[in-house]
Structure formats: structure tokens, C-alpha cells
Amino acid sequence: MxxxxxxxxxxxxxxxxxxxxxxxxxxxxxxxxxxxxxxxxxxxxxxxxxxxxxxxxxxxxxxxxxxxxxxxxxxxxxxxxxxxxxxxxxxxxxxxxxxxxxxxxxxxxxxxxxxxxxxxxxxxxxxxxxxxxxxxxxxxxxxxxxxxxxxxxxxxxxxxxxxxxxxxxxxxxxxxxxxxxxxxxxxxxxxxxxxxxxxxxxxxxxxxxxxxxxxxxxxxxxxxxxxxxxxxxxxxxxxxxxxxxxxxxxxxRVGELIAKKHWIYEEYKKRLNEVDDILLNPEPDFVFNGVWITALVFGKSYNLTKQIAIQKLSKLNLPSRPFFYPLSSLPAYPGLEEKNRKNNPVAYDISSRGINLSCAMNLTIDQVDAICDGIKKILK
Ligand SMILES: Cc1ncc(COP(=O)(O)O)c(C=O)c1O
The missing domain is CATH 3.40.640.10 (Type I PLP-dependent aspartate aminotransferase-like (Major domain))
Structure with missing residues (x-):
């Protein structure tokens, strides 16, 4: 692979x-x-x-x-x-x-x-x-x-x-x-x-x-x-x-490009369906989700931060990226973190437990298998 x-x-x-x-x-x-x-x-x-x-x-x-x-x-x-x-x-x-x-x-x-x-x-x-x-x-x-x-x-x-x-x-x-x-x-x-x-x-x-x-x-x-x-x-x-x-x-080729992104998302979803207490991008009835990137938020039961998850996946040669950090927690916007952590608790919480999975347009079924197997392994 x-x-x-x-x-x-x-x-x-x-x-x-x-x-x-x-x-x-x-x-x-x-x-x-x-x-x-x-x-x-x-x-x-x-x-x-x-x-x-x-x-x-x-x-x-x-x-x-x-x-x-x-x-x-x-x-x-x-x-x-x-x-x-x-x-x-x-x-x-x-x-x-x-x-x-x-x-x-x-x-x-x-x-x-x-x-x-x-x-x-x-x-x-x-x-x-x-x-x-x-x-x-x-x-x-x-x-x-x-x-x-x-x-x-x-x-x-x-x-x-x-x-x-x-x-x-x-x-x-x-x-x-x-x-x-x-x-x-x-x-x-x-x-x-x-x-x-x-x-x-x-x-x-x-x-x-x-x-x-x-x-x-x-x-x-x-x-x-x-x-x-x-x-x-x-x-x-x-x-x-x-x-x-x-x-x-x-x-x-816009239709084909969007269809490929959606296919990647569906393939992740199929394989991760059986995993309890995780969230992927939602797609309610009234939405078609173009899913530029499939993101995964680990439930609190795993007690797993995004940094640890990324490190563990990386040891299995599986790349992932952090869910965007709350902007008020970045050095680029100093002095806001304490107040915003209180005011925007969902952002701080979700971001701490979220990662992005590969969204490469050349992703293969074997690679999706490997990524999902890796996720299941680190959650055991
Ligand atoms: C939500 C959002 N806004 C704005 C941008 C900026 O796009 P660009 O890199 O083309 O300037 C990006 C790019 O990654 C983005 O994800």
C-alpha cells in the first residue's frame, strides 16, 4: 500500500x-x-x-x-x-x-x-x-x-x-x-x-x-x-x-469531484459505524454534505485528546490533523483564552477531542481500511 x-x-x-x-x-x-x-x-x-x-x-x-x-x-x-x-x-x-x-x-x-x-x-x-x-x-x-x-x-x-x-x-x-x-x-x-x-x-x-x-x-x-x-x-x-x-x-468536473469527497466520507462511515461514542460530520435530511474533510470527534468516554490520538495514529503510519483550535486559544490572538474558554465551552471541548482524517482525492479502499483499522486499534 x-x-x-x-x-x-x-x-x-x-x-x-x-x-x-x-x-x-x-x-x-x-x-x-x-x-x-x-x-x-x-x-x-x-x-x-x-x-x-x-x-x-x-x-x-x-x-x-x-x-x-x-x-x-x-x-x-x-x-x-x-x-x-x-x-x-x-x-x-x-x-x-x-x-x-x-x-x-x-x-x-x-x-x-x-x-x-x-x-x-x-x-x-x-x-x-x-x-x-x-x-x-x-x-x-x-x-x-x-x-x-x-x-x-x-x-x-x-x-x-x-x-x-x-x-x-x-x-x-x-x-x-x-x-x-x-x-x-x-x-x-x-x-x-x-x-x-x-x-x-x-x-x-x-x-x-x-x-x-x-x-x-x-x-x-x-x-x-x-x-x-x-x-x-x-x-x-x-x-x-x-x-x-x-x-x-x-x-x-465539479459533480465528479464532489461525488469523490462524498464517497470517501461514506466509506469512513461504513467502517466506523460499529464504533461507539464517536461523531463524524453530520448529514441531516435537509443537508447534502460536500465533506471537504471527514472529521472525527472522540466521545468523552475515551478520555483521548486530539494530540494523543494523532501521535498514536502516526505510530501506525496514519496521518491525521487536529480539529481547528479555538482561535482565542492561539498566540495569534493573545489574552482571550481565559474568558473565551468560559464563554465558548463547546468549541473548547469539541476541538480538544477532534481530528481530521485524510481527504486526499487519491485515497484508495485499502487506505480507508487501514485508517479505520488504526482508529479502532487506538480506541481499544
Ligand atoms: C474556512 C476557511 N476559510 C478561509 C480559507 C482561506 O482560503 P485560502 O487558503 O484560499 O486563502 C480556508 C482555507 O483553508 C478555510 O478553510
Whole structure:
């Protein structure tokens, strides 16, 4: 059996040929050809009006928060357990991330914790579809509407997930996706921002390119805008056509990519069904879970921390990774742990007992067998 790796993509001749085409022909008048095709199709698939491709998902969040006017002194709600990229752009803008507790079943934002943490300074809520799991989106959307606070859906990990038949990426004023090399659909590094509001779209497009509107469709551009004449200092978060060509080709296979992820999850589930007192990503009736990564939370009866579990599995040559740490426990966000441990007990508890299993697109049945046998062995 080949060594098991944690993550990696599924690349076919289609991606190779499409990237080759971009290398050969994607210049001059075609310099953004694949970017535009990918944006249009990705928006349509998610029933959104606009898509803005970015160098990665972190920059997509940064763009949207900036377009929403988030600034120093503002607070933005974000779940405790997510990749730091969900929160870092809040900090870039000198605003304050307010880390809220998660739900013990789906591990995403707990609506009651969100409501408790809303203050007059709260200017946005970022909900994260953790590992492909869907939050209680109806409740989160209601809170956003009740308090008139814009909602951002961080769907970086949730390509293919649905909630009552609505695709992840359709919630809130805008949503973001990651095409990092470990993700279901990859461009190596890459991201996408989806929007429905034309003004917000225009603002994001201008912010993406040094305060210029040149990447907007012609009818949305200012006819008086002079070449090289920036109106303000903004970011440079333009995508690269070759990167978009890879994304476009992967996107032609989106159904197959999502099906593979779901297959991996089902294979883990079949083998681990017989193990008592563990949790895997949930998939209630009203959800299809894209399961970017299968996560496993050990029940308290095992008295097993994620660090010990990871070490034990590693001794069996089985890789695994820690469930995301509560962000308030990281040195990156000092001084918060004591208070947040009390306020967000579920996040601290679940995270301490959770691990991520391999989600590599080349995972074989033998390897799934070996991983599940290993888990059963360390639980004996
Ligand atoms: C939940 C979440 N948000 C944001 C990101 C950031 O994505 P990127 O690495 O493309 O910037 C990731 C990536 O891993 C993620 O998992």
C-alpha cells in the first residue's frame, strides 16, 4: 500500500490540456478569457449574480469586508473553530473579531452565541460551513436580518454542500470559496467571491485592482476614467488566467469531484459505524454534505485528546490533523483564552477531542481500511 497523505487534488488530462491552452493562447486579447468564463459559470452554478476571482480565499474575505466598510473599532462575529483565514482579514482592517461558540453536532456557529455577542459595534457576521457541514442557516440568516447586520458565508470548505436544496455559497450578502491545493476544486492557490448586489460587486472589482474599474464589464465602467489614473489606494488581488484555466477545467468536473469527497466520507462511515461514542460530520435530511474533510470527534468516554490520538495514529503510519483550535486559544490572538474558554465551552471541548482524517482525492479502499483499522486499534 502506498503511504497515505492528508490531502491532494484529482487532476486529469482535461486540466492539463486547458492549462496548456491558457499558456499557448491566453494572452493578448485573451489575457482574462478563462477568468471570465470561470467567474460566469461559477456564479451561475451557485445562483449568484456576480463572481470575483481572487488569488486565494483570504483575499476574497478581505475584499468583501473592505467593501462593507469594516474599519478600526468595528466588531465582526466569527466562529471560534475555523481556519484562521476566516478571521485574519478582520484583523488586517484593525477591526475586532468576536469569537462565538459552535454547535456540538454540526460544529458551525451556534446562533444563540451569535445573538449574545451582538453589540452596537457589530458590523458583520461571518458564518463558516466547517469541513462542508452546514450551520443552522435559517437561524443565522434571521439574526442577520433582525439586527440588520450583513452576513458573509465562508464556504471555503463547502463546495457542493446544500441546505434545503440551496447551495452553500448562496447565503448572506456575499460568500467566499477557496481553491487551495487541498480543496475539493483546486487551482493550487485561488479563491472566489460571490455576490448579488451590483454596487457591492463594483466596489469589490475596484478594490481588487488598485482603485481602477478596468476589469468591470464595459457598461459598468466610468466612461471618464483615465488610464493609469487610480482614484484611491486599494489592493492588487487580480487572478491569473492560467490559474483560472485550471479552475475552469476542474469546474467542468465539479459533480465528479464532489461525488469523490462524498464517497470517501461514506466509506469512513461504513467502517466506523460499529464504533461507539464517536461523531463524524453530520448529514441531516435537509443537508447534502460536500465533506471537504471527514472529521472525527472522540466521545468523552475515551478520555483521548486530539494530540494523543494523532501521535498514536502516526505510530501506525496514519496521518491525521487536529480539529481547528479555538482561535482565542492561539498566540495569534493573545489574552482571550481565559474568558473565551468560559464563554465558548463547546468549541473548547469539541476541538480538544477532534481530528481530521485524510481527504486526499487519491485515497484508495485499502487506505480507508487501514485508517479505520488504526482508529479502532487506538480506541481499544
Ligand atoms: C474556512 C476557511 N476559510 C478561509 C480559507 C482561506 O482560503 P485560502 O487558503 O484560499 O486563502 C480556508 C482555507 O483553508 C478555510 O478553510
Amino acid at each position: 502506498k503511504p497515505i497523505v492528508m490531502a491532494g487534488p484529482w487532476i486529469t488530462e482535461l486540466e492539463i490540456k486547458t492549462v496548456e491552452d491558457a499558456m499557448r493562447n491566453g494572452w493578448y486579447e485573451n489575457s482574462y478569457g478563462y477568468v471570465e468564463k470561470f467567474q460566469v459559470e461559477f456564479a451561475k452554478y451557485h445562483n449568484r449574480k456576480f463572481a470575483v476571482m481572487t488569488p486565494n480565499c483570504t483575499t476574497a474575505i478581505h475584499l468583501l469586508l473592505t467593501a462593507l466598510g469594516i474599519k478600526e473599532g468595528d466588531e465582526v462575529i466569527v466562529p471560534e473553530c475555523t481556519w484562521i483565514a476566516s478571521a485574519a482579514p478582520i484583523t488586517y482592517l484593525k477591526a475586532t473579531p468576536v469569537f462565538c461558540d459552535i454547535d456540538p453536532v454540526h460544529w458551525c456557529l451556534d446562533p444563540s452565541s451569535v445573538e449574545k455577542n451582538i453589540s452596537p459595534k457589530t458590523k458583520a457576521i461571518i458564518v463558516v460551513d466547517l469541513y462542508g457541514n452546514m450551520p443552522d442557516m435559517n437561524a443565522i440568516v434571521s439574526i442577520s436580518e433582525k439586527y440588520n447586520i450583513p452576513l458573509i458565508e465562508d464556504a471555503a470548505e463547502a463546495l457542493g454542500s446544500t441546505y434545503y436544496n440551496v447551495k452553500a455559497g448562496k447565503f448572506g450578502v456575499g460568500s467566499v470559496f477557496s481553491f487551495h491545493r487541498t480543496k475539493t476544486l483546486t487551482t493550487g492557490e485561488g479563491g472566489m467571491l460571490l455576490l448579488d448586489d451590483e454596487n457591492l460587486y463594483k466596489r469589490c472589482m475596484i478594490l481588487r485592482d488598485h482603485g481602477r474599474d478596468g476589469a468591470l464589464p464595459l457598461h459598468m465602467r466610468d466612461p471618464k476614467q483615465k488610464e493609469y489614473f487610480s482614484n484611491e489606494v486599494t489592493y492588487k488581488y487580480m487572478p491569473f488566467n492560467v490559474q483560472a484555466a485550471m479552475g475552469y477545467a476542474q469546474f467542468q
